[in-house]
Amino acid sequence: MAIPLSYTLRSLAARKLTTLLTAGGMALVVFVFATVLMLEEGLRKTLVETGSPDNVVVTRRSAGTEVQSIIDREQAAIVEGQPEVAYGMDGTRLTSKEAIVLISLAKRNSDKASNILIRGMGQKGIELRPQVRIVEGRMFRPGSTEIIAGKSVAERYTGAGVGETLRFGQREWNVVGIIDAGKTGFDSEIWGDADQLMQAFRRPVYSSVILKLNDPAAFTQFETRVENDPRLTLEAKQESVFYAEQSRVLANFIRYLGMILSVVFSAGAIIGAMITMYASVANRASEIGTLRALGFRRKNILSAFLVEAMMLGATGGVAGLVLASFMQFFTISTMNWQSFSELAFGFTLNVTIILKSFAFALIMGVAGGFLPAARAARLNIVDALRAA
Amino acid sequence: MENLSEPIVQIRHLTKSYRRGEQLVPVLTNISFDIISSEFIALMGPSGSGKSTLLNLIAGIDKPDSGSLKVNGTDIATLSEADLADWRAANVGFIFQFYNLMPVLTAFENVELPLLLTRLSRSQRRERVELALSMVGLTDRMEHYPSELSGGQQQRVAIARAFITDPVILVADEPTGDLDRASADEILSMLERLNSEMGKTIIMVTHDPHAAKSAHSIRHLEKGELDVRS
Numbered sequence: 204m205a206i207p208l209s210y211t212l213r214s215l216a217a218r219k220l221t222t223l224l225t226a227g228g229m230a231l232v233v234f235v236f237a238t239v240l241m242l243e244e245g246l247r248k249t250l251v252e253t254g255s256p257d258n259v260v261v262t263r264r265s266a267g268t269e270v271q272s273i274i275d276r277e278q279a280a281i282v283e284g285q286p287e288v289a290y291g292m293d294g295t296r297l298t299s300k301e302a303i304v305l306i307s308l309a310k311r312n313s314d315k316a317s318n319i320l321i322r323g324m325g326q327k328g329i330e331l332r333p334q335v336r337i338v339e340g341r342m343f344r345p346g347s348t349e350i351i352a353g354k355s356v357a358e359r360y361t362g363a364g365v366g367e368t369l370r371f372g373q374r375e376w377n378v379v380g381i382i383d384a385g386k387t388g389f390d391s392e393i394w395g396d397a398d399q400l401m402q403a404f405r406r407p408v409y410s411s412v413i414l415k416l417n418d419p420a421a422f423t424q425f426e427t428r429v430e431n432d433p434r435l436t437l438e439a440k441q442e443s444v445f446y447a448e449q450s451r452v453l454a455n456f457i458r459y460l461g462m463i464l465s466v467v468f469s470a471g472a473i474i475g476a477m478i479t480m481y482a483s484v485a486n487r488a489s490e491i492g493t494l495r496a497l498g499f500r501r502k503n504i505l506s507a508f509l510v511e512a513m514m515l516g517a518t519g520g521v522a523g524l525v526l527a528s529f530m531q532f533f534t535i536s537t538m539n540w541q542s543f544s545e546l547a548f549g550f551t552l553n554v555t556i557i558l559k560s561f562a563f564a565l566i567m568g569v570a571g572g573f574l575p576a577a578r579a580a581r582l583n584i585v586d587a588l589r590a591a
Numbered sequence: 592m593e594n595l596s597e598p599i600v601q602i603r604h605l606t607k608s609y610r611r612g613e614q615l616v617p618v619l620t621n622i623s624f625d626i627i628s629s630e631f632i633a634l635m636g637p638s639g640s641g642k643s644t645l646l647n648l649i650a651g652i653d654k655p656d657s658g659s660l661k662v663n664g665t666d667i668a669t670l671s672e673a674d675l676a677d678w679r680a681a682n683v684g685f686i687f688q689f690y691n692l693m694p695v696l697t698a699f700e701n702v703e704l705p706l707l708l709t710r711l712s713r714s715q716r717r718e719r720v721e722l723a724l725s726m727v728g729l730t731d732r733m734e735h736y737p738s739e740l741s742g743g744q745q746q747r748v749a750i751a752r753a754f755i756t757d758p759v760i761l762v763a764d765e766p767t768g769d770l771d772r773a774s775a776d777e778i779l780s781m782l783e784r785l786n787s788e789m790g791k792t793i794i795m796v797t798h799d800p801h802a803a804k805s806a807h808s809i810r811h812l813e814k815g816e817l818d819v820r821s
Binding site for chain 2: 205206207209210213214216217489490492493494495496497498499500501584585588
């Protein structure tokens with residue numbers, strides 16, 4: 204049987220200050236690590252959940268984003284007429300020909316301005332996004348200069364609340380409703396009538412066509428048809444895939460920066476744990492000698508000290524995760540470099556992140572504790588007993 | 592059960608030296624003697640005479656350079672590190688000058704430690720530990736930590752820990768060296784009882800002639816060799 208866990212736990216508790224300081228250092232690293240993962244997950248969730256797997260986004264080939272895409276009216280009509288496209292209850296096709304423009308809006312309580320994405324859409328636009336609900340006011344009327352704003356935009360930008368007015372495209376636009384898109388990317392957009400928006404900005408072309416298929420399994424068939432049609436220079440993507448690709452650059456940036464920070468910080472925490480564990484071994488040389496004399500093997504000593512280091516890591520891991528969990532109350536907004544518009548997203552904590560962070564904390568503990576534990580296991584019994 | 596006619600410890604031509612820098616310092620030279628079962632012997636000699644080294648070799652926590660060292664029929668000089676650890680757990684009880692109790696464990700848990708290396712169940716361990724602690728008169732101190740006990744009480748806990756596994760030999764290195772006279776006498780009488788009533792073979796290193804009187808025989812070491820007076 205191994206050296207009892209109570210010995211390990213109480214040895215840690217006996218050195219409260221050292222244990223707390225070392226675990227505290229590890230907690231900070233776990234906090235950074237978990238926060239980065241939460242940020243990446245928040246971004247992924249915001250953008251990926253923006254897209255519905257049943258919907259298809261058609262853009263100009265190689266455009267990458269709706270902002271860079273143009274689709275003329277003729278091409279849009281061809282796409283709309285494809286046999287795979289579903290019909291709505293009213294007997295018309297379930298499509299929305301959309302125009303995207305970026306405008307600069309001033310933030311409330313600040314002079315700073317940011318780019319906001321305005322989405323001009325057809326009448327089926329909101330029907331195609333079942334995750335979007337109007338939480339205040341009403342839907343804009345087609346053919347009018349009415350607009351509805353995403354919750355995040357309404358809260359943070361001057362003139363974007365219900366009953367307020369925004370001026371862009373040389374027109375006054377009345378905000379008549381607020382949409383809650385369940386923390387997806389649509390919360391950072393303003394929606395209005397596509398034709399009105401195209402007139403205001405003197406744009407003759409759409410940016411994208413969003414549509415629902417009769418059967419999601421028919422996507423490949425639809426994609427092949429669109430991409431091989433010589434009249435079309437377009438490409439089709441499932442909406443969820445399209446938005447996942449939108450988040451890739453920003454998510455990769457957050458991931459790499461975060462991982463570099465975590466690795467650098469963890470080196471510091473590992474050294475801290477190593478110093479603590481070396482001191483622990485030195486202070487308890489006679490205890491180690493006694494345990495060995497009583498018949499505990501080298502491997503028992505090694506595992507006892509490794510467990511002790513892992514306990515340090517686990518304490519730091521739990522503390523770091525508790526700290527990181529508070530980040531869920533914060534929302535941050537940043538420029539999405541692929542759409543050049545501002546995107547608000549939160550920190551999302553899930554079981555995978557908890558497990559990864561905890562494993563990271565344990566790995567730090569083991570990395571910091573291995574050499575001291577090996578030293579403890581290799582101590583000469585007679586020399587260790589003389590340390591008494 | 593060991594055979595009483597056979598010596599429990601057989602030492603033949605035992606040699607041990609330590610390296611100090613470039614120099615090889617001999618500590619024990621060609622030591623040969625036997626200890627018979629249920630004997631209580633004291634090893635005496637000036638500092639540096641090699642008595643603690645000899646005790647460490649008999650207890651299997653150090654290895655000789657040459658010679659043979661049989662304890663209860665096993666030549667422990669030939670055992671591997673891991674086998675030697677198992678052998679110690681089964682055959683040797685240790686009593687140290689400074690008690691060497693785990694400060695974060697209670698008296699009960701300290702005495703229980705060697706039993707964790709056996710196949711005994713939790714309840715069997717509890718039964719044995721309670722009996723051992725009652726034998727050393729510490730039933731009412733079972734849940735106390737070493738820091739809450741006097742030196743004499745700590746050494747009694749250490750004695751309980753030493754005999755809890757019913758070992759073949761008990762080795763005691765200056766067991767009274769850190770105690771006042773009254774506590775020392777208490778410990779010595781406890782060792783005498785372990786020897787006379789339980790038949791434990793005890794090998795004790797001491798500087799104290801008063802302590803040595805508790806032993807049946809005394810072996811003197813002088814500069815790594817057994818003194819002819821022994």
